[in-house]
Amino acid sequence: MIDFQKVLENEQSLDPQKWDEMKTLAHQMVDDMFAYLQNIRNEPVWRKPTQESKANLDKPLPQKGEDITQIYQSFKENILPFNKGNVHPRFWSWVQGTGTPFAMMAEMLAAGMNPNAAIGEHSAMYVENQVIDWCKQMLNYPAEASGLLLSGGSMANITALLIARNNFEDKNIRQKGLKAAPHQLVLYASTETHSCVQKAVEVCGLGSEAIRNVRVNADFQMDIAHLKELIAKDRKNGFAPFCIVGNAGTVNTGAIDPLDDILEVCKHENLWFHVDGAFGALAKLTPEYQTALKAIESADSIAFDLHKWMYMPYEVGCLLVKDKEAHRNSFALQPSYLLSHERGLAAGPDPITNYGMELSRGFKSLKVWMSFKEHGIEKFATLVRQNIAQAFYLESLIKQEPMIELLAPVTMNIVCFRFNPQNLTEEKLFSLNKEILMRLHEDGLAAPSYTILHGKYAIRMANVNHRSQKSDFEALVSDVIRLGLAIS
Numbered sequence: 172m173i174d175f176q177k178v179l180e181n182e183q184s185l186d187p188q189k190w191d192e193m194k195t196l197a198h199q200m201v202d203d204m205f206a207y208l209q210n211i212r213n214e215p216v217w218r219k220p221t222q223e224s225k226a227n228l229d230k231p232l233p234q235k236g237e238d239i240t241q242i243y244q245s246f247k248e249n250i251l252p253f254n255k256g257n258v259h260p261r262f263w264s265w266v267q268g269t270g271t272p273f274a275m276m277a278e279m280l281a282a283g284m285n286p287n288a289a290i291g292e293h294s295a296m297y298v299e300n301q302v303i304d305w306c307k308q309m310l311n312y313p314a315e316a317s318g319l320l321l322s323g324g325s326m327a328n329i330t331a332l333l334i335a336r337n338n339f340e341d342k343n344i345r346q347k348g349l350k351a352a353p354h355q356l357v358l359y360a361s362t363e364t365h366s367c368v369q370k371a372v373e374v375c376g377l378g379s380e381a382i383r384n385v386r387v388n389a390d391f392q393m394d395i396a397h398l399k400e401l402i403a404k405d406r407k408n409g410f411a412p413f414c415i416v417g418n419a420g421t422v423n424t425g426a427i428d429p430l431d432d433i434l435e436v437c438k439h440e441n442l443w444f445h446v447d448g449a450f451g452a453l454a455k456l457t458p459e460y461q462t463a464l465k466a467i468e469s470a471d472s473i474a475f476d477l478h479k480w481m482y483m484p485y486e487v488g489c490l491l492v493k494d495k496e497a498h499r500n501s502f503a504l505q506p507s508y509l510l511s512h513e514r515g516l517a518a519g520p521d522p523i524t525n526y527g528m529e530l531s532r533g534f535k536s537l538k539v540w541m542s543f544k545e546h547g548i549e550k551f552a553t554l555v556r557q558n559i560a561q562a563f564y565l566e567s568l569i570k571q572e573p574m575i576e577l578l579a580p581v582t583m584n585i586v587c588f589r590f591n592p593q594n595l596t597e598e599k600l601f602s603l604n605k606e607i608l609m610r611l612h613e614d615g616l617a618a619p620s621y622t623i624l625h626g627k628y629a630i631r632m633a634n635v636n637h638r639s640q641k642s643d644f645e646a647l648v649s650d651v652i653r654l655g656l657a658i659s
């Protein structure tokens with residue numbers, strides 16, 4: 172038997188014993204992080220974690236508490252210096268946002284309040300709904316639409332496809348499972364579609380063979396004639412088309428599918444129109460991309476990230492769904508322990524958990540709410556436009572350099588290119604450019620990433636960085652040439 176009496180005589184908590192001491196350290200942490208962000212330009216983009224730092228992160232489970240000052244010291248020595256680098260002005264890898272100092276502080280406030288933003292009558296529920304409403308206004312999406320904040324684009328895409336699947340005709344797939352569908356459901360997406368869509372289709376229980384890979388044209392946009400051909404063939408062969416995924420900015424090159432044409436096909440064929448606009452949807456804030464992205468307003472669902480092109484700290488993505496009931500019907504459940512009450516803490520807005528898989532949810536809307544207010548949407552539009560202008564600037568620099576070859580048309584914020592001194596085989600160019608990229612990283616000069624286009628290794632610059640300046644792109648071009656000449 173446990174001696175409970177003794178336990179009760181010695182009650183403890185996780186709060187500090189010396190509040191003032193921790194508060195002093197906390198102020199130091201704020202000072203240090205502000206200095207870190209303020210001086211980040213003078214640091215290398217990336218540093219390889221040292222053997223020592225890795226060894227220090229490979230220790231047994233602590234049994235006893237340690238001194239917080241020493242823990243913080245270990246953070247400063249073993250963790251902070253080996254950061255990924257997406258806070259740096261010359262980071263353009265994958266598609267990764269930069270974060271901001273004010274949003275960093277919002278994260279601290281959210282963690283301090285620590286509400287579970289799932290259910291109840293409390294401020295986080297209203298902040299969340301406010302941010303969803305602002306996201307709709309930002310994209311000129313219907314005001315009656317529903318929405319949900321998620322950890323990112325992958326989760327927003329899968330949530331959208333689950334809703335599309337569950338609402339296929341009146342088959343009650345949510346209740347009866349896929350066996351209720353008259354035929355194998357199939358979905359259409361271009362070959363340039365992000366891999367998270369395949370994962371989503373797999374998790375939806377359809378199997379990856381349910382994806383029809385639509386060809387792309389020379390500009391990496393969906394070939395609509397091929398799309399129509401595939402749908403006709405599927406209908407003839409007894410498959411059940413249910414959804415088309417359009418890309419508003421593909422991950423490889425930033426291509427925008429012909430969304431108007433896809434919308435047309437969806438209407439004609441009675442299919443769910445989902446848009447993956449992970450970063451590209453935000454280009455809708457600029458006058459130049461209004462037309463190309465107009466069809467987003469008519470999409471059944473749109474997935475996009477706020478941690479990419481809205482520069483929020485990780486994580487926060489958004490899903491908007493035009494038909495609120497279709498959305499709610501896919502996830503709502505009211506077990507006895509989650510019933511909404513008329514008054515008290517268990518009252519409040521429709522539980523957010525009725526709109527997605529997650530029950531426990533953090534207060535990720537606070538950083539968005541504070542940041543939208545801090546800058547105003549016009550400032551974000553200016554920065555998105557600046558990032559696009561910088562990509563075209565890099566393209567113009569590349570076009571002036573006979574030793575650098577553009578590998579895809581620049582349409583938004585992504586530039587794919589390679590060093591090509593004209594006298595090397597394809598095989599050699601592949602390994603040379605890969606080597607150049609690894610050297611750029613290792614020397615801490617710049618962090619573009621990579622992709623493979625038509626078998627060619629491309630150095631890929633994806634710009635969702637509010638700290639980048641013109642000179643950073645000039646440095647990238649000269650570093651690539653210098654390294655290329657030195658290695659080849």
Ligand SMILES: *Cc1c(COP(=O)(O)O)cnc(C)c1O
Pocket residue numbers: 266322323324325326365367420421422447448449450476488
């Ligand atoms: C980044 C990205 C995703 C995935 O979003 P996460 O936030 O990383 O989960 C999906 N589609 C496209 C086009 C992307 O760029």
